[in-house]
Amino acid sequence: MQEIRVELTDHPKPKPTAADKLEFGTFFTDHMFVMNYDEGEGWHDARIVPFGPIELSPAAMCLHYGQSVFEGMKAYRAVDGRVLLFRPDKNMARLNSSNDRLCIPLIDEKFCEKAIEKLVSIEKDWIPSAEGTSLYIRPFIIGIDPHIGVHPARHLVFIILCCPVGAYYPEGLNPVKIYVEKNYVRAVRGGMGYTKTAGNYAASLKAQDEAEKQNYTQVLWLDGVERKYIEEVGTMNVFFVIGDEIVTPELQGSILPGITRMSSIELLKSWGMNVVERKISIDELAEAARNGRLKEAFGTGTAAVISPIGHLKWGDEIMDINNGEIGPISQRLYDTLTGIQWGKIKDTFGWTVEVK
Structure with a gap:
């Protein structure tokens, strides 16, 4: 395993002090991780x-042909002062799945x-x-060959950025308004949806813009073939509590296999709840x-x-769902997941990794 060389900044930046001013993805920390790939050297x-x-x-190939992958994860300040990561092994495994496809x-x-x-x-x-x-953590990889021509890059760079963040949605934990997209599609099976x-995100911009014009927070995507089966929200996987069943669309290659989705399913099953991964149409919903x-x-x-x-x-x-209020299953999942992430609840699953 190679060594990691460290060069610390001589000019540290002032850190944001107001938690309510931590706009997502705006303030970046003093350092970043960088690693290069060159064909023949690895x-x-x-x-x-x-x-x-x-x-x-x-002429960098990532700018012209989109050979770019990334991940999103967080580090948490536990109530006892420890610093915890949440299932980083799953993020790196998913990054390699994206790498293989691209x-x-x-x-x-x-x-x-x-x-x-x-x-x-x-x-x-x-x-x-x-x-x-x-602390939001953004690992990403881009192809940097200075070449106009469609083929896999032979030279790439892997970078990890960090930024302190508050709530992603201005609504916080209050229920959001979602617009079901009927005209555009995000991904199809056999493509890169997973x-x-x-x-994938560039493909979502037009619909997201339309949703925002109608005062909606996000877009709910339907499948790209029959235009009737629910897939995912722009930045989230999605679950529905219908009767005594908790339904989430099954993974068929066009939906991102979310780490929080996986963790939620595992929690729901551990509580003895009837969670099912299957096709669900917008008509059924x-x-x-x-x-x-x-x-x-x-x-x-x-x-x-x-x-x-x-x-x-x-x-x-x-x-209108549950009178526009958060439901008991949503609340329990949020309390349990964030409780584990912030060290308020004992991690019986072995999901957290302490950073020394």
């Missing part, structure tokens, strides 16, 4: 250096977990301690809303953890 020159611009050719050389997952731990340890003073805050790649069987809806994701959905707009039909 991944090499792992280093932690002062945060700053990177030099990139205007012809990016695989990373050493264990080494990259250690790199994250080392970077977070250096930046631990940036981790806020106020309720609901954390990866975290820049192109609307009918459940009409007859009063749709009791709760919520999204799951690293950024928001659990985001209750209080209102769905599908064409001219409005589905």
